Amino acid sequence: MKVLVATEKPFAKAAVDGIKAEIEGAGNELVLLEKYTEKQQLLDAVADADAMIVRSDKVTPEVLDAAKQLKIVVRAGAGYDNVDCAYAKEKNVVVENTPGQNSNAVAELVFGLLVYGVRNFYNGKSGSELKGKKLGILAFGNVGRNVARIAKGFEMEVYAYDAFCPKEAIEAAGVKAVDSQDALFENCDIVSLHIPATPETKQSINAALVGKLHKNGILINTARKEVINEPELLALMAERTDLKFITDIMPDANEEFQKFEGRYFSTPKKMGAQTAEANTNAGIAAAKQINAFFADGCTKFQVNK
Template identity: 35%
Template sequence: MSVVLTTSRAFSSCHAAQKILTDAGHQLKMLTPQKPLKADELIHQVKGVSAMLAGLDEINADVIRAASPTLKIIARNGVGYDKVDLNTAKENNIRVTITPGANSLSVCELAFSFITGLSRRIHLMDKSVREKSWQRVSGIELHGKTIGILGTGAIGRHLAIRCQSFGMRVLAYDLFPSQELIEKYGVEYITDLNVIYSQADFLSLHLPANNETRHMINQSTIAKMKKGAFIINTARGELIDDDALYIALKQGYLGGAGLDAFVAEPFLDERFFELENVILTPHTGAFTKEAADKTLIIAAEEIVRALSGKENLFQIN
């Protein structure tokens, strides 16, 4: 009997995903940590397991070697895999899979919530009512505004469609433009990021973190943006230089920011806690019941495929 280690809290309540694995004859070893596990925490849990259904845990070379030779697959219940050492996994013949598209709608809806929330300063007015000061704060309409969407994969695509329906002009950057977005929704693809920076009232990030994108939002790029523009990040914290963003928010050059992804989590940079033009959420873009169930079911199915010797649908290494 193969042992499957699960580290997602949501897995404990997803009976459909559990059933997929147990019906296939696998034994479950369920962990329910309050936050993603660090490598030194995982090392003691992986010995003897055949598969991992993992969240945003740190699965480095030491963890993978500790799990070898029994580990056959690391199934991420999400699309990000920067916390997984792909090279070491490949060297040890361990498959790594993701769950593309399963949580894209939920992440998109959070990004759009940041846009509407920041445009009307909802967080400030909620605070004023609770403090009995009854202070109305003037906001802006979205109709006629321009949004720049960097990355039009599943999440960016959903966001473009919703912004267009609100009467926004949608500028987009992607190495592989979507003809559907162009022809059906009037999305304008721009190859020069500087054009998007200079014209966007809102900038929403939906790119992976790599050498090319790390700190792409920095002092120089922020200076090219409109005064009063807003930045939304539901992708990866590495995309933004926090020091440059803080200064721009503190000085009022940027209108605000909605941040759901951070380099270090939990996010402990108290400078941002004092700012009234930023909304912070604890990497919760995919944290809906619907998204959690879909990602866990797909990840469980990938584990069953791997442990039965079949090809995986979403293997990345």
């Protein structure tokens, strides 16, 4: 079977070496398409591929139509909104992700950004500490659990809400479970977002919700920019001069947010999974999942059932 690794932003060498060892060790052929600059390069490369590993690369209907032999796509990472899952299902192509492989990297970034934020972006003025602050985690998946683990080291009070995670499971992790998003924001000084971009969550982080944060509250987003209602958040920050917004996904209204000097920061590019360890873990996990799929039809991580 031919396995295409299509990465406009390539994996680290250690990850490529690991993927190669896994794929070729199972008797499959590996083809690399790295740093491509034209869509046609991807369309040509996928034409005879049986499987494909991508990172943030767009797997559109056009790509899926060009892939006449494609049976499985694995997104090396947790989010998979760069893949048209519904159309892939129509084409009988399995789509999988690699949940958990980037979780620690994203969670550590949350605290790198938070320390930067509470210390006033290192502008020389007196800031505050995380110890004793109330941290709310919106969605208690792999990343949320790692955020909770690290927060305890800072001696923060940790709360969480997840519509799909039982309250008992949250509390078993030593975290205080609340009954709603509203309650999470009402109870906390800081809320960290870890929700996917779905029809239900897009634009859901609005002024009414964020406005419930305590005085000097911080909203931190390492999830997806689509979950933020940008016009409402801009209006709220103009009204509440105590609020800070820190994000790993540059908003569409980045220039407008920049007017809130000292209260807003965005990374230039999404950095959540950008560590050598996460890069390698996700790539090798993707290769193993493809091998399992071809060996015995395993679809444990399928997201387009």
